[in-house]
Amino acid sequence: xxxxxxxxxDSFDDISKAAPEPIYLQIKNTIERRIESGEWxxxxxxxxxxxxxxxxxxxxxxxxxxxxxxxxxxxxxxxHGIGSFVAEAPxxxxxxxxxxxxxxxxxxxxxxxxxVLLQEEIPxxxxxxxxxxxxxxxxxxxxxxxxxxxxLPLQLENRYVNxxxxxxxxxxxxxxxxxxxxxxxxxxxxxxxHRVSAVMPDAAxxxxxxxxxxxxxxxxxxxxxxxxxxxxxxxxTYPGERYELGARYATDQYSLR
Numbered sequence: 503x504x505x506x507x508x509x510x511x512d513s514f515d516d517i518s519k520a521a522p523e524p525i526y527l528q529i530k531n532t533i534e535r536r537i538e539s540g541e542w543x544x545x546x547x548x549x550x551x552x553x554x555x556x557x558x559x560x561x562x563x564x565x566x567x568x569x570x571x572x573x574x575x576x577x578x579x580x581x582h583g584i585g586s587f588v589a590e591a592p593x594x595x596x597x598x599x600x601x602x603x604x605x606x607x608x609x610x611x612x613x614x615x616x617x618v619l620l621q622e623e624i625p626x627x628x629x630x631x632x633x634x635x636x637x638x639x640x641x642x643x644x645x646x647x648x649x650x651x652x653x654l655p656l657q658l659e660n661r662y663v664n665x666x667x668x669x670x671x672x673x674x675x676x677x678x679x680x681x682x683x684x685x686x687x688x689x690x691x692x693x694x695x696h697r698v699s700a701v702m703p704d705a706a707x708x709x710x711x712x713x714x715x716x717x718x719x720x721x722x723x724x725x726x727x728x729x730x731x732x733x734x735x736x737x738x739t740y741p742g743e744r745y746e747l748g749a750r751y752a753t754d755q756y757s758l759r
Contacts, residue, residue, distance in 0.1 A: 511549055511557045513541075525560050530568040537577050537588050544590030545612065545652055548578065551586075579743070581654060582714045602683045607651045615653060618676050619710075620646035623665070630662050633725060633735045641665055643672045645681055648710055655711045661736040668733060685726075685734060693727040703739065711741050718742040 513536055517528050536542040549557070554565045569586055572578040579589040607614040622644050631638040643663040649656055661681055663671045667689075674684055703711065703719045711719070722738045 511553065514554075514558060517558055525558075526564045526567045526571075529554070529558070529560075529565065530571055533568065533572055534575075534577060542588050544588050546588040548586040548588070581712045584654065584712050587654070602680050602686075603649045603657055604680050604683070607649075607656070610651075612651045613653075615650040616677055616680070617648040617650070618645070619648060620644060621672065621676065623672055626662070630735065634662060634664060634732045636664070636732075643668070645671075645676060647676060647681070649680075656740065658707060658710050658739040659736060660739070661734060663734045664732060667728065667731055681734075681736075689728050689733065691726045691728055691733070692730075695725045697723045699723075700742070701739070707739060711739070713741055 514529065514532055517525065517532065519525060521528060523531075533542075533548070542548075548569075551562055551565045551569070554560075555562050558565075569578055569580065573580050573586075577589055578586050580586045604614045604616070623641055624644050625639045626634060626636055626642045628638045630642065631640055634640075634642060636642070643665055645659065645661040645663070647659045647661075649659065659681065663681075663685075665671070668685065671681075671684070674681075676684075699721050701719050701721045703713060703717075707713075707719065708715070708717070713719070720740045720742050722740070724734075724736050724738070725732055726734050
């Protein structure tokens with residue numbers, strides 16, 4: 503990692519306080535050229551503000567202005583508490599297909615990671631029981647997991663599973679296989695329901711997804727049925743600026759009403 507940072511800092515060797523251009527603009531232009539040439543690919547982490555201050559002998563305000571303007575241009579993405587990265591096009595998730603986020607990330611040549619935050623059997627709260635079409639207080643399996651690309655959070659999963667339909671679910675190691683992959687290996691859904699909304703995340707969600715105050719999220723809620731029984735009810739929350747949701751249909755399958 504130190505070698506990577508050193509190589510990135512070498513890109514700023516031509517910054518000069520004697521040049522007519524303001525220092526912040528020289529820094530900004532240097533980063534912009536590296537991005538537009540492809541030398542710094544999407545997802546590349548930039549040197550930290552402290553590293554740039556120490557290496558260039560300039561003020562933090564100068565560095566901050568350069569990065570702020572690049573962020574406003576959409577070339578750089580700043581993640582609170584983690585750092586600044588070369589921005590990439592938002593990832594695209596299908597509303598129709600059941601996709602494994604680990605596979606999506608790995609197919610892009612990126613590194614997938616996960617953190618299992620909760621894995622438990624609980625009495626279903628009233629709202630969850632209603633979604634699962636179960637009596638309130640019925641036992642359900644609960645999985646709360648965070649999915650990451652190159653150590654950056656991309657999806658927060660909050661899933662409930664009917665134990666009668668999937669009795670072995672709770673015993674799985676979801677650091678080795680995603681819940682989506684496991685469930686698709688067990689059954690083929692008869693019916694699915696999707697709901698998408700834009701939400702302002704609470705403090706815990708902002709912390710998990712490394713979001714700044716005021717940044718919205720996309721939320722996909724999905725229920726899946728097999729043999730007239732809800733097998734799983736899941737809410738997937740995505741950072742709005744890092745993900746988009748969409749679908750493509752064959753028009754001969756649908757009619758206008």
